[in-house]
Amino acid sequence: MREREREREREEVSESSSSKSRGGSCTEGLENVLENVLENVLNFLTSRRDRNAASLVCRSWYRAEALTRSDLFIGNCYALSPRRATARFTRLKSLTVKGKPRFADFDLMPPDWGAHFAPWASALAQAYPWLEKLHLKRMSLTDHDLSLLADSFAGFRELLLVCCEGFGTPGLAAVASKCRLLRVLELVESVVEVEDDEVVDWISSFPDTQTTLESLVFDCVECPINFDALEALVARSPSLTKLRLNRYVSLPQLYRLMLRAPQLTHLGTGSFSSTEAAAVSDQDPGYAAAFEACRSLVCLSGFREIWVDYLPAIYPVCANLTSLNLSYADVNAHQLKSVIRHCHKLQTLWVLDSICDEGLQAVAATCKDLRELRVFPVVAREETEGPVSEVGFEAISQGCRKLESILFFCQRMTNAAVVAMSKNCPDLVVFRLCIIGRYRPDPVTLEPMDEGFGAIVMNCKKLTRLAVSGLLTDRAFEYIGKYGKLVRTLSVAFNGDTDLGLKYVLEGCPNLQKLEIRDSPFGDVALRSGLHHYYNMRFLWMSTCKLTRQACQEVARALPRLVLEVINSDENAGDDIQTLYMYRSLDGPRRDAPRVVTILH
Amino acid sequence: MGSYESELNLKATELRLGLPGNDEPEKRSCSLRSNKRSSLESGVEESRCKTNVNSHASDSTTTSDHDQDSVQPAKVQAVGWPPIRSYRKNSLQQKKVECDGNGMYVKVSMAGAPYLRKIDLKVYKSYPELLMALQTLFKCTFGEYSEREGYNGSEYAPTYEDKDGDWMLVGDVPWNMFVTSCKRLRIIKGSEAKGLGCL
Numbered sequence: 001m002r003e004r005e006r007e008r009e010r011e012e013v014s015e016s017s018s019s020k021s022r023g024g025s026c027t028e029g030l031e032n033v034l035e036n037v038l039e040n041v042l043n044f045l046t047s048r049r050d051r052n053a054a055s056l057v058c059r060s061w062y063r064a065e066a067l068t069r070s071d072l073f074i075g076n077c078y079a080l081s082p083r084r085a086t087a088r089f090t091r092l093k094s095l096t097v098k099g100k101p102r103f104a105d106f107d108l109m110p111p112d113w114g115a116h117f118a119p120w121a122s123a124l125a126q127a128y129p130w131l132e133k134l135h136l137k138r139m140s141l142t143d144h145d146l147s148l149l150a151d152s153f154a155g156f157r158e159l160l161l162v163c164c165e166g167f168g169t170p171g172l173a174a175v176a177s178k179c180r181l182l183r184v185l186e187l188v189e190s191v192v193e194v195e196d197d198e199v200v201d202w203i204s205s206f207p208d209t210q211t212t213l214e215s216l217v218f219d220c221v222e223c224p225i226n227f228d229a230l231e232a233l234v235a236r237s238p239s240l241t242k243l244r245l246n247r248y249v250s251l252p253q254l255y256r257l258m259l260r261a262p263q264l265t266h267l268g269t270g271s272f273s274s275t276e277a278a279a280v281s282d283q284d285p286g287y288a289a290a291f292e293a294c295r296s297l298v299c300l301s302g303f304r305e306i307w308v309d310y311l312p313a314i315y316p317v318c319a320n321l322t323s324l325n326l327s328y329a330d331v332n333a334h335q336l337k338s339v340i341r342h343c344h345k346l347q348t349l350w351v352l353d354s355i356c357d358e359g360l361q362a363v364a365a366t367c368k369d370l371r372e373l374r375v376f377p378v379v380a381r382e383e384t385e386g387p388v389s390e391v392g393f394e395a396i397s398q399g400c401r402k403l404e405s406i407l408f409f410c411q412r413m414t415n416a417a418v419v420a421m422s423k424n425c426p427d428l429v430v431f432r433l434c435i436i437g438r439y440r441p442d443p444v445t446l447e448p449m450d451e452g453f454g455a456i457v458m459n460c461k462k463l464t465r466l467a468v469s470g471l472l473t474d475r476a477f478e479y480i481g482k483y484g485k486l487v488r489t490l491s492v493a494f495n496g497d498t499d500l501g502l503k504y505v506l507e508g509c510p511n512l513q514k515l516e517i518r519d520s521p522f523g524d525v526a527l528r529s530g531l532h533h534y535y536n537m538r539f540l541w542m543s544t545c546k547l548t549r550q551a552c553q554e555v556a557r558a559l560p561r562l563v564l565e566v567i568n569s570d571e572n573a574g575d576d577i578q579t580l581y582m583y584r585s586l587d588g589p590r591r592d593a594p595r596v597v598t599i600l601h
Numbered sequence: 602m603g604s605y606e607s608e609l610n611l612k613a614t615e616l617r618l619g620l621p622g623n624d625e626p627e628k629r630s631c632s633l634r635s636n637k638r639s640s641l642e643s644g645v646e647e648s649r650c651k652t653n654v655n656s657h658a659s660d661s662t663t664t665s666d667h668d669q670d671s672v673q674p675a676k677v678q679a680v681g682w683p684p685i686r687s688y689r690k691n692s693l694q695q696k697k698v699e700c701d702g703n704g705m706y707v708k709v710s711m712a713g714a715p716y717l718r719k720i721d722l723k724v725y726k727s728y729p730e731l732l733m734a735l736q737t738l739f740k741c742t743f744g745e746y747s748e749r750e751g752y753n754g755s756e757y758a759p760t761y762e763d764k765d766g767d768w769m770l771v772g773d774v775p776w777n778m779f780v781t782s783c784k785r786l787r788i789i790k791g792s793e794a795k796g797l798g799c800l
Contacts, residue, residue, distance in 0.1 A: 106681025163686075189688050220688065304692065328692050352693075378693060380685050381678075409683060436683045493682070519679065 082123035125152035146171030215242035244268025247304035269302030287313035301325035318342030360392030364399025386411030418452030432467035454479035477501035481508025502526035524551035
């Protein structure tokens with residue numbers, strides 16, 4: 001590589017006029033020029049994969065790339081220390097950090113497991129006074145951390161907290177009041193602590209002057225807000241295009257806000273109901289007119305406590321909608337149909353299974369441009385039958401040929417329907433099917449669901465994310481290992497027969513990054529079969545499988561840069577382990593693990 | 602794989618007297634272990650959202666209802682299954698509570714009024730608050746409540762239908778118990794209430 005570098009330099013030297021005039025005597029000056037040129041060129045590289053590749057060319061490229069990277073993505077906060085990140089990248093404007101693995105969302109991790117943002121906060125505060133954007137996912141951060149951020153970054157513009165917890169309204173107030181250039185404040189599915197006596201009116205903390213706010217998303221905040229202050233805030237935020245309200249904002253209040261902000265493109269409607277029972281329709285202040293006035297509206301969500309009688313108010317905007325989230329609204333097929341028949345441009349739809357197969361058929365009939373569909377269950381329990389099934393699923397596959405991403409919860413599914421979708425929707429990138437009944441076979445043929453999932457990996461050649469369910473044998477995993485060459489994320493729960501299953505996957509899927517497995521009979525032999533690949537993965541999660549401590553110890557010794565966290569319940573004696581969470585790390589095991597976590601080395 | 606499948610088919614047609622899932626100790630123990638974990642490490646949030654769904658989590662016996670589709674081995678709930686975030690589960694739980702009429706939004710009718718109103722019981726923290734709101738909403742007065750006499754002497758009296766379908770006088774039970782058992786409210790004339798007060 002060094003020879004090639006020299007050759008390239010020589011070529012560049014012979015072409016550049018400055019070198020001709022100087023006669024090649026000041027090599028240092030030349031190197032500086034080249035590095036400047038390189039930096040200028042690298043500035044155009046935005047994709048982090050491209051940048052990672054560029055940084056590996058040679059030391060000079062590594063340096064130049066590090067100086068020009070303005071947006072850093074860290075997929076696992078424990079993969080490296082904050083100091084390492086700040087030492088390498090000295091000019092960051094934007095940072096994304098992800099903490100806990102996804103299974104933590106389902107209470108499979110102790111609550112105090114980690115992913116504390118504090119050490120990152122202090123490192124960032126020192127290293128990047130001009131930091132503008134921070135995106136955090138599944139991190140634990142406190143009000144103190146938020147205050148530190150607010151105090152440290154004068155030009156701070158964008159805060160996005162997804163599935164985070166540990167902070168409350170005081171932290172929000174600090175950000176609102178001190179970040180004068182704030183454009184984006186988005187709290188998505190985060191838990192905001194609300195002890196009654198400590199609730200702070202954070203909406204009133206925004207500056208009194210006109211704001212630069214473009215996006216304000218707080219639909220997950222579970223406490224009332226000062227509505228008058230919010231109305232005034234919206235009125236003095238002319239750039240506001242994205243507003244998602246929490247369920248403490250009523251329909252009449254929403255109406256007032258919409259009148260103030262007809263320029264909105266993304267709206268989360270809050271409760272979409274009223275404490276005052278306006279049962280008589282002539283008292284209706286013309287909600288439909290308010291929606292009609294929002295001519296730019298393309299994305300609608302909320303409906304947290306929907307009064308379905310008022311759903312028709314959204315008809316005027318349906319024709320323009322590209323995204324509709326009704327996943328908190330218990331609407332039936334008939335009610336959905338009245339809305340969906342207008343939504344010809346819809347690309348993203350999130351709904352509850354209360355719409356039934358009939359509702360799904362209506363979606364399939366109208367939404368020909370649908371790219372993403374998520375169907376959540378109203379009843380989160382195993383039942384013999386449910387409101388949606390292979391019937392609606394197959395209808396979707398027939399009608400929505402451009403589908404790229406699907407998340408579908410149901411109580412029953414057939415191989416035939418899954419195979420049909422694999423053929424009708426070849427553009428699928430994300431396929432997540434959750435048959436809620438564990439170990440359920442195809443109800444018609446009584447076969448395992450192997451063939452269905454096999455068809456998905458075979459026919460959907462762009463597939464990168466897969467979640468399986470139902471009764472699956474090793475055969476399903478054989479298919480995944482054989483055909484799932486682009487799969488990066490795989491979720492397995494209550495599936496499989498023997499170690500072979502996991503072995504097929506670890507040996508067959510070269511792009512596998514994130515593997516999360518629970519309650520499946522994979523053990524030590526399978527674990528050992530992945531040694532060649534673990535350094536290429538972000539993490540491996542295995543809980544309630546058949547791993548022993550000894551095998552994990554072996555892996556830890558074989559691959560010293562891996563961190564193996566064993567999370568056990570107290571009663572578990574002996575060699576069997578409950579949960580293994582394993583990830584690569586440049587800076588060794590973390591020091592903030594709680595008692596219940598043992599780190600093997 | 603062949604033997605596994607035939608095993609399944611046998612199970613589908615087998616007559617059994619035992620509880621389901623008895624001869625699949627491996628799979629059951631998987632879910633049992635997770636259940637035990639849940640009871641040890643459950644936080645407040647978890648127990649809050651699991652009251653309906655996983656209250657039997659730590660109970661090792663299966664529920665008595667046999668699955669019609671008897672290929673399913675275990676009816677014991679597993680922690681974090683199905684994989685729905687607590688946040689979403691909680692929102693839907695609230696909705697179910699509302700739909701069942703167990704407190705939260707309840708209809709209020711008044712003798713002689715042409716249409717009903719609806720109020721959110723969660724908004725109020727005590728009887729005086731609720732009664733004040735009702736009096737404002739319907740432009741009526743209740744007078745003072747006493748355990749012995751009810752709302753004796755007042756023009757109107759508030760009553761409610763409880764979970765068992767009985768009509769009760771508002772104020773007799775502790776506030777929290779009232780909120781969870783009240784299905785609907787009805788404001789009746791004081792003269793009708795006299796009958797209740799005498800009980």
